[in-house]
Amino acid sequence: MEVADLLLVERCKQDDIEAYEALVDRYRNKILNYVARYSGSTADAEDLTQEVFIKAYLAIKKFRGQCSFQTWLFQIASNVCVDRFRRVRRDRVAYSLDEPVSTEDGEVEREIPDWSGDPESVAESRELQALVQKTLMTLSDKLRAVIVMHDLEGLRYEEIAEVLQIPIGTVKSRLFNARVELRNRLRSYVEGRA
Amino acid sequence: MRCSRVRKLLTDYTDEALSIGVEEQVRQHLGGCRECAALAADLQSAVAALQSLPRLETSPDFTRQLRRHLPVAVALSRRAPARTGLAGWLSYLRSGSPRRFGAVLAPIAVGLSVLLYVWGMHLGLPGVGPATAEPVISEDAYLAAMAREHASYATKQPLADSSAAILRVTLAGTKAP
Numbered sequence A: 001m002e003v004a005d006l007l008l009v010e011r012c013k014q015d016d017i018e019a020y021e022a023l024v025d026r027y028r029n030k031i032l033n034y035v036a037r038y039s040g041s042t043a044d045a046e047d048l049t050q051e052v053f054i055k056a057y058l059a060i061k062k063f064r065g066q067c068s069f070q071t072w073l074f075q076i077a078s079n080v081c082v083d084r085f086r087r088v089r090r091d092r093v094a095y096s097l098d099e100p101v102s103t104e105d106g107e108v109e110r111e112i113p114d115w116s117g118d119p120e121s122v123a124e125s126r127e128l129q130a131l132v133q134k135t136l137m138t139l140s141d142k143l144r145a146v147i148v149m150h151d152l153e154g155l156r157y158e159e160i161a162e163v164l165q166i167p168i169g170t171v172k173s174r175l176f177n178a179r180v181e182l183r184n185r186l187r188s189y190v191e192g193r194a
Numbered sequence B: 001m002r003c004s005r006v007r008k009l010l011t012d013y014t015d016e017a018l019s020i021g022v023e024e025q026v027r028q029h030l031g032g033c034r035e036c037a038a039l040a041a042d043l044q045s046a047v048a049a050l051q052s053l054p055r056l057e058t059s060p061d062f063t064r065q066l067r068r069h070l071p072v073a074v075a076l077s078r079r080a081p082a083r084t085g086l087a088g089w090l091s092y093l094r095s096g097s098p099r100r101f102g103a104v105l106a107p108i109a110v111g112l113s114v115l116l117y118v119w120g121m122h123l124g125l126p127g128v129g130p131a132t133a134e135p136v137i138s139e140d141a142y143l144a145a146m147a148r149e150h151a152s153y154a155t156k157q158p159l160a161d162s163s164a165a166i167l168r169v170t171l172a173g174t175k176a177p
C-alpha cells in the first residue's frame, strides 16, 4: 500500500494528474472525516478537504518520502484545521451541552434515553451522535486531534507522533486523557439529566 | 502488577496493542481490581461512543471540482509570491478555497460602490446623493479638487482602460472655486 502511494507520488511529480486523482481517491474520505470531526462542522468539511488536497498538490514536489504519504497528508490537514478552527471559533458560540442538539433534521429536544452507563449502546440514534460530536468539541484541540486521528481514522501512535511532531509517549497520554474526558463528560451529562 | 503500572498500560490494552503475556497480566489485575476495571471499561466505552459516529463521504462531485481548482491553483502559485499588495492577495487566494474569492471580491465591490456613489453625487446623477440637495459649496469644491487630483494622477500614470479619459471629461465639467 505504502509502496503504491510512493509510486503514485513520483508520477505526480511528473505532473501526472491522474496519479494524483488516484491518491485523492484513496484518502479523500479519511481526510473529510478527520476534518469534519475535528472541526465539528460537516458543512465546511468538504471545502476544507478541497483545500487540503490543493495544498498537497502544490507541495508534492517537496515531499521526499521522509514519512508515509498519509502522514504527510495529515500534517497538511492538521495545519488547515488548526488554522481554520482558530478563525471559526471566534465567530461561533462555544458548544454548550444545554443547547438543543442540531441534526440534519433540524433541532431536537434532548430526550436522553437510559444510557445505563453505557453510551455506545444508545448512540446509534442521530441525536446522540450529535451529542457525542458536541462533547468531542468540548475537548481541547490537542486532545481532540489525537483521539480523532487514532480512534476514528485509525492512525497508529507513531504516525500521530510524526504528524504532530510530538513523542509517542505524549500521543498515548493525550489519547488516554481524551478518552477519559470524553467518557466523563458524556456520563456527567447523562447523570445530570437523570 | 500494581495499579499504577496497569493504568499506564490501559491505553495499549484498549487498543489490543500489548504482547500476549502482558495483556494476560493486565487482564488478571482487572479481574481483581474494581477501580482499574471501571477505568478500562470507561476507555472502551469512549472509543465505542466515538465509533458510533457515522462515516461521511465526499460528494460525488469532489474529484471533478478538484480537477477544476488545481490548474488555477498551479497558475496562481507560479506567479512570484509577494508578502504584500496584489501578489499577496493572489497568494492568499491560491492557498485557499473558492469561497475566499468571494471574501476578496466583496470588499473590492464595496469600495467600487462607494467610489461610484461619490462620483455619481458629483455628476448630479438622479437618485444619487442626499434627498435634500441643497447647494453645499464647500463639498462641491472638495469634490472638484478630488476630481482634478485623480485626473492629474491619470495623466502622470496613464491607465490601461478608459478611466483616464473619463476623468478628463469629469474635470472639464468642473470649475475651480
Ligand SMILES: [Zn+2]
Residues within 6 Å of the ligand: B002, B003, B006, B029, B033, B034, B035, B036, B037
Ligand atoms: Zn488496580
